[in-house]
Every structure is written in structure tokens, then in C-alpha cells.
Amino acid sequence: MVPARLPGLGLAVLGGAAALAGHAVVPALSPTLVAIALGVALATAGGVREPVRPGLRVASRHVLRIGVALLGLQLVLPEIVALGWPVLVVIAGVVVLGIAGTLALGRLIGVRAETALLVACGFSICGAAAVAAVDGVRTSKDEDVATVVSLVVVFGSGAMLLLPAVAALAGLDPVAAGAWSGASIHEVGQVVVAGGLVGGGAVQIAVAVKLGRVLLLAPVLAGISLRARGATGTRPPLVPGFVAVFVGLAAARTFLPLPGGLLDAAAFVQAATLAAAMFALGCALEPAVLRRTGRPLLLLATAATALVALLGLPAAFVAG
Numbered sequence: 001m002v003p004a005r006l007p008g009l010g011l012a013v014l015g016g017a018a019a020l021a022g023h024a025v026v027p028a029l030s031p032t033l034v035a036i037a038l039g040v041a042l043a044t045a046g047g048v049r050e051p052v053r054p055g056l057r058v059a060s061r062h063v064l065r066i067g068v069a070l071l072g073l074q075l076v077l078p079e080i081v082a083l084g085w086p087v088l089v090v091i092a093g094v095v096v097l098g099i100a101g102t103l104a105l106g107r108l109i110g111v112r113a114e115t116a117l118l119v120a121c122g123f124s125i126c127g128a129a130a131v132a133a134v135d136g137v138r139t140s141k142d143e144d145v146a147t148v149v150s151l152v153v154v155f156g157s158g159a160m161l162l163l164p165a166v167a168a169l170a171g172l173d174p175v176a177a178g179a180w181s182g183a184s185i186h187e188v189g190q191v192v193v194a195g196g197l198v199g200g201g202a203v204q205i206a207v208a209v210k211l212g213r214v215l216l217l218a219p220v221l222a223g224i225s226l227r228a229r230g231a232t233g234t235r236p237p238l239v240p241g242f243v244a245v246f247v248g249l250a251a252a253r254t255f256l257p258l259p260g261g262l263l264d265a266a267a268f269v270q271a272a273t274l275a276a277a278m279f280a281l282g283c284a285l286e287p288a289v290l291r292r293t294g295r296p297l298l299l300l301a302t303a304a305t306a307l308v309a310l311l312g313l314p315a316a317f318v319a320g
């Protein structure tokens with residue numbers, strides 16, 4: 001069984017390495033964006049053959065969970081608490097009301113509940129990593145996960161460019177604009193770029209606010225898992241293993257004097273595993289799947305992006 005997965009795993013590693021190389025050459029390009037674009041390009045060109053599919057499935061699920069778990073090492077809880085309770089209330093509102101509102105909009109628009117849940121968590125929490133984490137709890141279809149991850153990249157990149165421009169037109173200072181970006185934009189990498197576009201120290205506040213949203217990934221997944229128990233009668237783990245590792249690593253980063261070299265190595269592994277997994281997900285997004293991405297799902301993605309941006313706007317006025 002393992003040898004059968006090696007070709008696909010090797011292909012995912014190569015795709016992830018190419019994405020990291022692209023990011024190294026052009027730092028403004030998110031490795032996630034590059035990786036999924038490369039995967040989609042390969043799938044569109046017909047280069048995804050049956051022998052590599054088992055390994056790609058492993059990369060898009062199990063390897064991705066490693067990357068999600070390692071996100072915990074980016075969280076320093078005192079720095080998030082130091083944002084102050086008004087900002088923390090906004091962060092909680094973005095996640096809770098963003099998910100609830102997107103699910104309600106999904107029902108209104110006619111998007112399947114499972115797909116709407118992926119959109120809700122991806123857009124409200126932390127982008128592709130949240131989509132993959134929900135997939136780890138609910139086991140969604142590969143093509144649904146790949147489609148929603150693509151929407152995260154497209155709409156998050158749009159917000160990454162639009163929010164700094166709107167903030168400038170509105171006369172927001174860098175701290176306010178950074179807080180709004182961190183509360184509203186989908187991916188951590190996109191938040192970093194947006195903060196850089198604002199300038200004046202906006203990156204630090206933007207990333208801190210964004211990581212506050214990432215911190216809520218664990219309780220959201222626990223709630224989804226608990227709901228799945230009640231709906232199916234089965235007893236999946238209340239907290240999946242990779243989520244427990246995520247929480248444990250966040251605690252270790254907060255309370256233990258971890259060496260800088262270890263943190264740097266973990267950050268590289270985290271970026272590499274996510275890039276490989278995103279490439280694998282891109283390979284699952286074949287032209288036929290793209291053509292089936294109908295207007296309701298695009299409308300939901302647009303509405304969810306606008307909703308999260310509106311919910312995150314109060315952060316601009318309570319930060320600092």
C-alpha cells in the first residue's frame with residue numbers, strides 16, 4: 001500500500017517545493033496561491049494520472065493535517081490577549097457570526113450545507129487551513145474541498161488588495177487598517193501582504209488579530225465534531241488528533257522557552273506541508289469540476305467575504 005502512494009506523494013513534494021521557490025523569488029506571492037495554481041494547471045493539462053492519485057489523496061488530507069497542527073507554534077497567547085478585550089470581542093464575533101451568517105446565506109442561496117460549512121469556516125477563520133481542518137472532521141468530497149480552497153485564494157487575494165485601498169480612502173491610520181485587515185482577510189499570508197501594503201507597522205497588529213482568529217479553530221472544530229456525533233449516532237473523536245496537537249503546540253509556544261532554531265525549522269515544515277497539500281488539492285480541481293462551480297457558490301463566496309469584512313470593521317475603531 002505504501003509504495004502505491006509514493007508517486008503521488010513525490011509529485012506533491014515537487015509541487016510544494018516549486019510553490020515555495022516561487023514565493024522565495026516573489027515574496028508577495030502566497031505559497032498557497034502558487035501551489036494550488038500549479039496543481040490546477042497540471043490537472044487542466046491532463047497530467048494527473050491514476051498511479052499518482054492515491055499519494056495525492058494522502059497529501060491532501062494527512063500531510064495537510066501536519067501543516068494545520070504546526071500552526072499552533074505561531075500562536076503566542078499573551079500577545080493575542082494583549083490586543084485587549086474589545087478587539088477579542090470583535091475577533092470572536094467575526095468567527096461566530098461569520099460562520100452562522102454564511103451558513104444562513106448558504107441555505108438562502110441554495111448551496112449544499114456541507115459546502116457552505118467549508119466556505120463559512122474557511123472565510124471566517126483562517127482560509128485553506130480551516131477548510132482542510134473541517135474536512136478532517138467531516139470528510140468532505142475532495143473536489144468540494146479543492147473548489148472552496150480555490151475560492152479562498154481568489155476572494156482572499158481580492159480582499160488583500162481591496163481592504164488597504166479602502167482603508168486609505170477612509171483615512172484610517174496604519175494600526176486601524178492593520179486590525180481591520182487581520183479581522184477580515186482569509187489567509188495569514190494574505191494578511192501579511194495587506195499589512196505590508198498599508199505600511200507603518202500595520203503588519204504586526206494585522207498578524208496578531210489574524211492569529212486570534214486562528215486560535216478559535218480548535219473550539220470550532222470541537223463543536224463541529226460534537227454536532228456530527230449527534231447527527232450520525234457515531235462517536236468520532238470530540239477533538240481530532242491533529243487539533244489536540246495544534247492546542248498542545250500553542251501551549252508549548254506560550255509557556256516553554258523554545259529555541260529559535262526549532263521554531264524556524266517548524267515554520268519551514270509547516271509551510272512545506274501546506275504547500276504540498278495545496279498542490280495536491282489543486283490537482284483534484286479538474287476542468288469539469290471548475291465548470292460545475294455554479295453561480296450560487298460564487299455568490300456565497302462573495303457574500304461571505306463582504307460579511308466577514310463588515311464584521312471585522314469594528315476592529316479598526318477599538319484597536320490600539
